[in-house]
Amino acid sequence: MTAFGVLFDLDGVLVDSASLHLRAYEQVFESAGLAFSDAAKDAVRRGKSRAEVLNLALPMAERGLKEKLAEAKPHALRAVLQEHADCSMPGAVETVRALDRAGIPMAVVTNSRTPEIWLEKLGISQRIRVVVTGSDVSSPKPSAEGYLLGAKRLGLLPADCLAIEDSCDGWTAARTAGMQVAVVAKERPVWMDADTQLMPRLDSATILGLAMGQSGRSPVGG
Structure with a gap:
């Protein structure tokens, strides 16, 4: 068989997950004093990868900044998840x-x-x-x-x-x-x-x- x-x-x-991912990204960007663009928000809603989202949010940013934000995202997401039972x-x-x-x-x-x-x-x-x-x-x-x-x-x-x-x-x-x-x-x-x-x-x-x-x-x- x-x-x-x-x-x-x-x-x-x-x-x-879309709304929770979005909230986590917004918290990370707010903590860094950065705006999270509408194009990046739309990419989150469409399930795009973290690299794609960050490239849309900060197309001209240095690689080091993107890596720092990428590392902070999972921690922000865990914090957001603690606020949601299901x-x-x-x-x-x-x-x-x-x-x-x-x-x-x-x-x-x-x-x-x-x-x-x-x-x-x-x-x-x-x-x-x-x-x-x-x-x-x-x-x-x-x-x-x-x-x-x-x-x-x-x-x-x-x-x-x-x-x-x-x-x-x-x-x-x-x-x-x-x-x-x-x-x-x-x-x-x-x-x-x-x-x-x-x-x-x-x-x-x-x-x-x-x-x-x-x-x-x-x-x-x-």
């Missing part, structure tokens, strides 16, 4: 727990460089076998590099993986990697193709049905 795995995006799929997306924690019980190997593939902050907050870090961060790849999404690395670390072929995404960049990355993709959204985005499953919220039964859609498949742990 062919094994399969599920690879999750982080921001907007497992965690409702940052999970609807159904996220329940879905990860259900897939873990079913023996499904899971990975998180994200442009974020500090996903452990969120996974620890959700209490699911021990259930995720593989985590691929922005630090692990040379090119962030929409490059397929992260998803290809995630499949490799799970010991699976991309064709035997289901990626769960919420953005055009993430969807493009997973499709380019050769994976089946499901998108979490209330309405079908214009960039989705007919082969992509739309999910209003994360649901383990739907994910299991998609992953086992081809006869003869079974989870690695099954």
